[in-house]
Structures are given as C-alpha cells and as structure tokens.
Amino acid sequence: MSYLVLIIGFLLLILIGAAIYAVYQRDLLYAVIATGIINLVLTALFFILQAPDVALTEAAIGVALTTIIFIITIRNTVRFEDEHDNKNQKSKPE
C-alpha cells in the first residue's frame, strides 16, 4: 500500500471518531470542539483530493467562524445537554 492510502485512512478514522464523540458527549463545549476538529480534518482531505479552493473556504468558515458562533451561543444559554450540573447532583448526599 502506498503512503497516500495510509494517510487518507488515518484521517478518515479520526473523522468518524470525532463525529461519534460529538454526538455522545453531554458537555456541549467538548462537542463543539469535536465539530471544529471534523472541519479541520475535512480541510486536509479536500487538499489531498486536489481541491484547493474548497480547502481554503472550509478552513476559514468551518474552523474559525462556525466554532466561534457556537461558543457564543453556549455562553449565552446552557452549558450541559440536560441543563443540570451532573457533578452537583452526584455530590449531594441524599
């Protein structure tokens, strides 16, 4: 197998792992950073598949702007998916 196939396979595995992590994590800030990692790996994949214009656009829009507006929304609303702090509920002796 050539090196190109190995690199592409490694990047695709990171992509699937980050997507599953983004769906199953309850802390929304970690899920948003996983979405940013998905867009970053997509930028590298677009460059390897010989599409440099698309890679530039995805790098600027997907990584920088999408992550920042998600983080501003999380700051203005809730942080956890079920809106109660899990650690507080577990530490109460009842």
Next chain:
Amino acid sequence: MKKTIVIILLAAFGYFMATTFLDPEFEKHRNQNGVKNGYLEKTVSELKSANTVTSIIVSFRGFDTLGEVTVLFLAASALGSVLFKKRHHVGERSILLPASSIVSTGAKLLFPAIILLGVYVFIHGHLTPGGGFQGGTIIATGFLLMLIAYRNFSISHNVLSVIESLAGILFVVIGLLGFMNGGTFLQNFMPTGSLNNLFSGGIIPIIYILVGFKVATELTGLIYTILHEKG
C-alpha cells in the same frame, strides 16, 4: 422504542446509499464526456483565466453566485433582526472577559498581516487558488481576532452597511452593463488579456473584488451583532 425505529430507518437508508455508491461498476456508469471538458477548454481559449473554478463561479455560472450573495445577505439581516437591541453603548460587553497580554500583543501584530493576506487572495482569484469568498472570510477572521483581544474595539455599523450595499449594487450594475453591451446578463464585455497576467479574464477580477468586499463586511457585521447582543 423511538430509538429502535430510528436505527432501523437509518440502516435501510444506509443500505440503499451503500449499494449505490460502493458498487465497483460506479465508475463505468459515469458520463465521461460531460461539461468538464468544455469548461476546461473554454477557460483557456475564451476567458483566458487560469483558475477554472473561478471562471465557473463568476462567468459560466455567474447567476448562481448572485443568488448565493443574496442568501448570505438574507442570513445576516435575519440574524440582525432577531437579536434586536434598542441601544448600543460603545465599550460595554456582555460576555467577554479581558484578554491576556499575549493575545492583545499578538492581535495587534497579526491584524495587518491577515488583512494583507485576505486582499491578496481575492485580488489574484483568477491566477491562484482563492477568490472573493476565501479572501472575504480571511478578512472577517482578522476582525474577529481584534474584537476578541480588545474590549473597546468598535466598528461603526453605518460604514459596514454602506460598503456592503455599494458592493452588491455594483455587482448588479456590472451585470446590467454586460446586458447592454453583449446580449446576456453578466456577459464578458471587457477585453481579455493573455493567460497568467494580472489584467486578464475580462470582468472576472472586478466582480470577484466586489464579492470579496461584500462577504468581508457582511461576516464582520454578523460576528459583531452576535457578540454585542444583550438580553
């Protein structure tokens, strides 16, 4: 119960997509003589612009770009009208903490370099990979860096709106000029120089510069609105 129904539906959908795309005969059913050869040939002979994707977006499919610019404008104005606030005090932040000295010094050094990179990318859109959308978003990222680093960095909303509206109006005016000269909307009516020159490609650099200005100011206004929203 709901999760099992969802998983069964997704499995059926995934099975149908897999049998369509992962077929070993998928390559033989593709049309090898589509528009690809025509576009690649006409870019060099008629338009004389080196970047094929740029000439497709601006010249061969220019009307779709006008629609995309309209959709972006609608998104920015919808966001501005939903997060409406009555007054805006300069220097009053709702959610940002003061940045450390590394961020503020680095932002002051990087901001002119990012603006220069963005302007370079959208001016040379027909020669190298890049163009109006890429350069515009790079400039918006530079303004975002300054907005995070400094608490009292303010941009006047009126200047941003005026630049954005002027760029959009000039886009349509150039299209109408092509209509009066050549025969169709967005027709190429300026002389095309030789390949790989800066002044080549007819109206492609002019339209892409206007699109770059419009996208940069629009995204900056969008980030500014969503940062300064107070409940």
Next chain:
Amino acid sequence: MNLENIELIRIGVYGTSILLILIGLYAVLTKKSLIKIVIGLSIIDGGIHLLLIGIGYIKDGTAPIFSPGMEGAADRMVDPVPQALVLTAIVIGFGVTAVALSLIIRLYRHHNTLKIDEIKNLKW
C-alpha cells in the same frame, strides 16, 4: 487484497461520508437539546461536501488550475464542477447555522430552557 489503490481510496471516502451523514441524522432525530440538533446539521453538511468532492476525483489527477507550464494538461485534471457546487454549499450551510443559533438564543431568553419536550408544553 487485490484491489488497486484508487479503489481503496474511493471505498474509504464514500463509506466515511455515508457514515457521517448517518451519524448526523441520528443526532437530529434522537437528541433532545436544540444545540445538539444544530451540531448534527453541521455534521450532515460535512458529510455531503466530502461525498461531492470524492465523486469528482480522478486517478492521478491534479488541481484544475492552468499554471504557467501546464497549459496542455487538461486531460489530467480533476473535475472542477463539483468544486464550484461545494463552494456555494459551504457558505450557505454557514448562513443556515448562524440563523438557527440566533433563534436559539432568542428562544432561551423567552422559555428559559432548550429541551424540545418542554418547549412544546409551554404556552404563550
């Protein structure tokens, strides 16, 4: 394995993009928090863009730019039409995400919760 390199790349890219679309659809259909649904929409967008660019790839192709010195290489270039479509799709996907998040901020100020079960029960 007796496959060539290009077949492995194609199977990998198509299979991963279909998996991304399925994972994003699962998040949209099953999750209860509104921000998680918008994250799922963003993942679906990424999967579709990867699928489109993967269709346009040709074995040993190069980028569709006629640099000085490569004017006659038009038959070794990858397909430029899906790249133009994906460029538009990325920008419009970002616009949809921005409007959805602004509506979420406004909804939180009114109902003080972001779960879709409870928002259905509250009346004006």
